[in-house]
Amino acid sequence: MSNQTQIRLAGSGGQGMIMAGVILAEAAILDDKIAIQSQSYGPEARGGASKAEVIISNEEIDFPKVIEPDLVLSLTQEATMKYGNSLKEGGLLIIDEDILLPEGFESSRVIKVPILRTAKENVGRAIVANIVAVGFIAEFTQLVSRESVEKAVLGRVPKGTEPMNKKALSEGYALAQSVK
Amino acid sequence: MSKKTVKLMQGNEACVEAALMAGMKFFAGYPITPSTELAEISSEKLPxxxxKFIQMEDEIAGIAAAIGGSIAGLKSMTATSGPGFSLKQENIGYAAIAEIPLVIVNVMRGGPSTGLPTSPAQGDVMQAKWGTHGDHAIIALSPQSVMETFDITIKAFNLAEKYRTPVIVLTDEVVGHMREKIEIPEPGDIEIVNRTVPGPGEDYLPYRLEAGDIVPKMAPFGAGYRYHITGLFHDETGFPSNSTENADIMLKRMISKIEDNRDDIVMFDEFMMEDAEYAIISYGSTARTVRNAIKTLREQGMKVGLFRPITIWPSAEKEIREVGRKVKKIIVAEMNMGQYVQEVERIVKSDAEVFHLGRANGEVLMPSEVVQKAKEVF
Amino acid sequence: MTSEIVQKYFRIENLPHIWCPGCSNGVVTRALTVAIDELGLDQDNIVVVSGIGCSSRAPGYLDFNTLHTTHGRGLAFATGIKLANPKLDVILIAGDGDVSAIGGNHLIHAARRNIDITTIVFNNNIYGMTGGQYSPTTPTDAKGTTAPHGNIDKPFDIAQLATAAGATYASRTTAYHVNQMVKYFKDAITNKGFSMVEVASICPTYYGRKNKSGSGVQMMQTLKNDFIDRMAYDKLPEEKKAGKHLMGVFKNITLPEYTAEYQRVIEALQGGESNE
Structure with a gap:
């Protein structure tokens, strides 16, 4: 259990957080690691706060759900309020730059990152914010190799959008390098 | 070493992949969460x-059309959840008495009624066995992972064909919706069983058991045998019979073809049972919670092991009895208010003390709860 | 002395049938075999499906591939068979309760899909098998064992229901009008799409006794007198229209058939033949 990393990706329905989770899990598997991805279903998957969860490990994962995430990435205020405060002690909270943390919010490490703005301004489409987020997490945590992440992204995104998503991924990597 | 394709796949997706490899050629169903992906993926891939894929007008029509597809000679599947499983019960009985091979996938969700549509549960365990009216035997298999969903679905088709019976894949929302690694074998590396059909020109009675066969041969409609299928008690000609003597023979054959072949049908798994003084019995996704908890308990010095039935029905009677003789106490952990625990109690009798750990509020059991319960009762 | 038709198409060993004296089910079932014979269809290729009820016992007496299913679900089973093997000629035999009450949903959707199944409804306006309860086609004010004070429901017009739902062939005749019935059966079976022939039938034992309709012979006379072709009806003076029931062809058009459309999907995806 000790070498498990539990990740929660939060946002609003339609922001593609599930896709981001799937890509991270797939990249881990391409790296010959063990990974599980799960998500919230029902009305919240169609709007409101939505989350995707990923566990990446070097050994078999028994319990498939995230209990105390090592890392939470959140793109909206609502999702941050709902899913942001369950972090493991010493866990990392990554939030979009405009999100305000409520008073008394307990988290030892918080990073604010312009994920939405990067997607909009540098790539030209807000819809690729999830892929920027994937790039950021991959580079920041070094959990999965860049080669595998790229392969997973290109295998999962709609045909014709590959160049845009590749660009978004690079922007995510660059963003993480600038923060480190 | 034969080549395997490694993929990240959802449980429901793995189920369809396996069904196709097992030879599924017909799917009829109705959309219902959390099983809908099975219909969606089948509709994309089957043609x-x-x-053939068809979305029917309701759950009842879904299983009815799937039975029709099987009667026409195609390996058929239907899938459902919660209320849909209730609606399908009458025709599960039809497939049982008419001995029609069929795979029914039930991705369990919280109930009763509309219940908790997007939350996991294991509350249909007893319904899988006794949901349809009247005496009958049934096969139900419960996977704990995406990979096992694949393996079990292949097995479900094989058992359905071999024993001419409906087989239920009793999975749950956790396993159905999560994505994990799966290694898909090459088609040539998978054992595929097909129903036995009568030879050309053979003197055919549709429900006559030939020497050496487990079940009567099954001719597809349109192959020149012109026989009758009914949900009434029937004799070996297939025509209705009111004879009590015949009813007795027929019912006993229908039940014994499954009960007498437990060794072929029953699958189970054990974890740290060798030196166990206590056992936890659990199945489906809940068994993963238990496995996690057992590692913690072992670290703390408690000699506890997991017995995991993969075949839920018929139950692993022989093996569960052995567990009862071996350990002092057993916890049955399941996402319901106490179902399979009754089967375990029936089997182990006074050999071991049996406790239940369960919940049906839509949340999976947490490893910490299992640890706590074990410390409390063991 | 059994006729050639009966010899060829009935399972003689299963006769006599279970139907009551005076019941018209035998007449209708025989007319179906005459239609099949006149069309020269391959007996091995015919599937006759039914649900539950008196008329649903007919397949057991017929020498085809026969399937006696659950109450109301015949069309859903038949849909599976037809889609799985579109080469088969699939015929459904159903009663009014079976096809328009418990199986009503399957009826309208099979019609909507225009799947090539011929549905023959033995409409005797009553649940016979269970002993005379009112059905969706029992006339208002008529009596049944569950309508002892007179039926307050309004009856379905099953042929028109099928027409409205999308059947490409729909007609109504009576158990009395045997020649017309055979012709309608042939037209229905020949139609590539969902076809419905509603046959006004009689149940002297339950409907007749409860409603003082007289013997089987008298009830047959009533069918003869009360049913009039829809074209002829339009020409009747108003005062003569009361109490008349319409028969005739309500719909006969050609539209794409479901299994053929599905085959197009397969061929477009495979760029070739289906392996079924």
């Missing part, structure tokens, strides 16, 4: 292999 590509010359198979």
């Amino acid at each position: 590509r292999v010359g198979g």
Whole structure:
């Protein structure tokens, strides 16, 4: 259990957080690691706060759900309020730059990152914010190799959008390098 | 070493992949969460292999059409959840008495009624066995992972064909919706069983058991045998019979073809049972919670092991009895208010003390709860 | 002395049938075999499906591939068979309760899909098998064992229901009008799409006794007198229209058939033949 990393990706329905989770899990598997991805279903998957969860490990994962995430990435205020405060002690909270943390919010490490703005301004489409987020997490945590992440992204995104998503991924990597 | 294709796949997706590899050519169903992906993926893939998909007007029609597809000679599947499983019960009985091979996938969700549509549960365990009216035997298999969903679905088709019976894949929302690694074998590396059909020109009675066969041979409609299928008690000609003597023979054959072949049908798994003084019995996704908890308990010095039935029905009677003789106490952990625990109690009798750990509020059991319960009762 | 038709198409060993004296089910079932014979269809290729009820016992007496299913679900089973093997000629035999009450949903959707199944409804306006309860086609004010004070429901017009739902062939005749019935059966079976022939039938034992309709012979006379072709009806003076029931062809058009459309999907995806 000790070498498990539990990740929660939060946002609003339609922001593609599930896709981001799937890509991270797939990249881990391409790296010959063990990974599980799960998500919230029902009305919240169609709007409101939505989350995707990923566990990446070097050994078999028994319990498939995230209990105390090592890392939470959140793109909206609502999702941050709902899913942001369950972090493991010493866990990392990554939030979009405009999100305000409520008073008394307990988290030892918080990073604010312009994920939405990067997607909009540098790539030209807000819809690729999830892929920027994937790039950021991959580079920041070094959990999965860049080669595998790229392969997973290109295998999962709609045909014709590959160049845009590749660009978004690079922007995510660059963003993480600038923060480190 | 034969080649395997490694993929990240959802449980429901793995189920369809396996069904196709097992030879599924027909799917009829109705959309219902959390099983809908099974219909969606089947609708995409079946016509590509010359198979047929149809979305029927309701759950009852879904299983009815799937039975029709099987009678016409195609390996058939239907899938559902919660209320849909209730609606399908009458025709599960039909498939049982008429001995029609069929795979029914039930991705369990919280109930009763509309219940908790997007939350996991294991509350249909007893319904899988006794949901349809009247005496009958049934096969139900419960996977704990995406990979096992694949393996079990292949097995479900094989058992359905071999024993001419409906087989239920009793999975749950956790396993159905999560994505994890799966290694898909090459088609040539998978054992596929097909129903036995009568030879050309053979003197055919549709429900006559030939020497050496487990079940009567099954001719597809349109192959020149012109026989009758009914949900009434029937004799070996297939025509209705009111004879009590015949009813007795027929019912006993229908039940014994499954009960007498437990060794072929029953699958189970054990974890740290060798030196166990206590056992936890659990199945489906809940068994993963238990496995996690057992590692913690072992670290703390408690000699506890997991017995995991993969075949839920018929139950692993022989093996569960052995567990009862071996350990002092057993916890049955399941996402319901106490179902399979009754089967375990029936089997182990006074050999071991049996406790239940369960919940049906839509949340999976947490490893910490299992640890706490074990410390409390063991 | 059994006729050639009966010899060829009935399972003689299963006769006599279970139907009551005076019941018209035998007449209708025989007319179906005459239609099949006149069309020269391959007996091995015919599937006759039914649900539950008196008329649903007919397949057991018929020498085809026969399937006696659950109450109301015949069309859903038949849909599976037809889609799985579109080469088969699939015929459904159903009663009014079976096809328009418990199986009503399957009826309208099979019609909507225009799947090539011929549905023959033995409409005797009553649940016979269970002993005379009112059905969706029992006339208002008529009596049944569950309508002892007179039926307050309004009856379905099953042929028109099928027409409205999308059947490409729909007609109504009576158990009395045997020649017309055979012709309608042939037209229905020949139609590539969902076809419905509603046959006004009689149940002297339950409907007749409860409603003082007289003997089987008298009830047959009533069918003869009360049913009039829809074209002829339009020409009747108003005062003569009361109490008349319409028969005739309500719909006969050609539209794409479901299994053929599905086959197009397969061929487009495979760029070739289906392997079924």
